[in-house]
Amino acid sequence: MKFKTFFWFVAPSVFMMLLFIAAPLVSVFLQSFQVTQPVVQQVEVETCTPGFLTQTCTTELKTVPIIDEVTGKAQTTTSWVGFQSYQNVLQMDKVWEAVSDGRLRDILQIDFWKALRFTLMFTLVTLPLVIGVGLMIALAVNNASKSLRGPVIFVSLLPFIITPVIGSLSIYWLFVGDGILTATLERWTGQDIAMFANAWTIELLMYFYRVWHVAPFAFVIFYAGLQTVNMDTLESAIIDGANRFERLRYVIVPHLMPLIIFIALIHLMDCYRVFDEIIGFRSQAHVISLQWLTFDFLTPDDSGNRAISRAAASSMLTMIGIVILLILPLRRTWRDHKGGAH
């Protein structure tokens, strides 16, 4: 295909990605070094209250925003502030203070570090679980009789396809104060249980939700991979005296390895932007994630202001994280591509 034809085929897609992905990235990068504030002026205001004989008047200095006469909105100025927004998000001074005092737990009181800890731990804990559970379901389905497979796949797809917020809500309602599973647990243990009062129980539920949500995806892919396992290899392994577990370990898993890497990569990307669970479980008081932090900065506060520059700084930091996570797999792809070209 000539370059010109290729160009016209991909142009609309590339244009969309440039305009709505690349350009916002540049914009976020610039905003993270800027602060936009309303221009204020000090006005002397005289307030009089009716009093006996004469009015009681007081004058005071008030800071009011300057209103633009044309648009009717408050005038704003934008100034470059360097790394100040980053400093506001990272709060390094508090971090160093905590480190020098030897109180490392205090670092996790700061929103950003709290979010970072949860996001990383969430990603790393759920990754092996998703792969393990997915593989187990795939093996079990492969074992089941043909007539059962269709319905099982149908049921398995439900957690995967459900809206994440709704999925986490559905689990939230099972465990909420007087939810059915909490009530059952309370009857078994004889204790009063509040799943949503402690950070660690919420986290456990989040891990559970994520595995429940993603394992079907891993399952479907592994199941497709299992259909292409080489029967000859498997049979020669049997003749060589490999038992069931050894066959799984030395024949089936190596065959599925590319798929495992693929799932790990996708899972890494998706888990790193964990967000919907926080909304569904309403856990913002206890557990937050990096993406939720940016979302929170972008949501208007009580006075209607959005902390745009802090959001930009926190999203730049989030991005640095994903780039670090992705560098290794991408280098591999690059080497494969170069190797394949020769």
Added chain:
Amino acid sequence: MSSKATAQPLSLKIASGAFLAFWCLIAAFPIVWIAVMSVKSPRDAFAASAWDVITGPATRAAGNGLSLLDIVLGLIVLFLAIRWAFTRLPGLVQQFTPPGLIALGWLIGAAVYGILFVLVFFGVLPLVLGPLNSVLGPLGTPIIGLTTEHYVAVWGENQFYRNFMNSMIVTAGVVTVSLTVGTLAGYGLARSGSNLAFWLLIVALVFRALPHSVLVAGYLPWFINSAEILRPIFGDLAPTLYGQPWAIIAVLVAINQPFTIWMLRSFFQNIPSELDEAARVDGCSHFQAFRRVIMPVMWPGVITTGLFSFLLGYNDFLVTALLLDAQNQTMVPAIAGYFNRETTTTDQVEAVAAAVSITAPLFLLVMVFQRQIVSGLTAGAVKG
């Protein structure tokens, strides 16, 4: 596979079957349970015993319930309706649509069928069953509590249908635009072996990894002030992009592009390039070959990719919550509005009903397109 060596001991078979049953229970339980909760009165929905939630004594006491007769007749009607959909409906659609417009015919057919079903099931059936129940005595007394009051409240009083319409507009827009743009790019990328194509795919992969909040942080200031920024170009017609469904569509399409082009590329690679070469020999331009020869055999891939675009548009919370205002909010962020009011148990059950309403279309989607979803998931993995 049937040889003696691969035959499994009974214990392993039982263990694997039990595990599968356990998984199915876990997979379906939360979803089934919220569906059950949503049709019970608040006291039953949050009752401590599971049996009370299922049978709903309080709901029944309030006079809402299904008798044995209701259940039997309802199941019969349901069974007939589903059977009819699979046996007679395809023939009717084929018969009444002019050739070439078959997709449109199916859309209209499905819509008419849906309306008819709702009319019969919720309109005619209760009218018939009401007098029957009162005549039949013991057969006609309610045995299971069931009420639709929460759905009526959600869709009627709270005007959830507005959110539904917005969701449909956004989702339909996302699916059509991203498929149009994506098929072109996917075809180009699949047929070009150049380094540039490789780099485009890698950049797309990196873009796919970006958290959406990063992008939204980039849009927000521009979208809010877009009327002033665009005024020099468009004059007074300059729109404020914030809160516009079509701006959301554009954003979601762009976010979805990396995934779409990867998936479509792997589908296009499955189509032998001899096919378009033959078309080119016969005098087609590249674009004509794409439109007349490749697209007709690409429908399975396009439908699959469309499903995933649908899911992205339909399930999105973050982008729509931040870039749309309250008047044209879609369904998923709208449900967050229930959290804030969720003070009484009635509010909670209404939120459950809204959640079930959001899930129902997805349930239908899996039922109809199960095979395409599975093939889509595997296509990305095995070739990508």
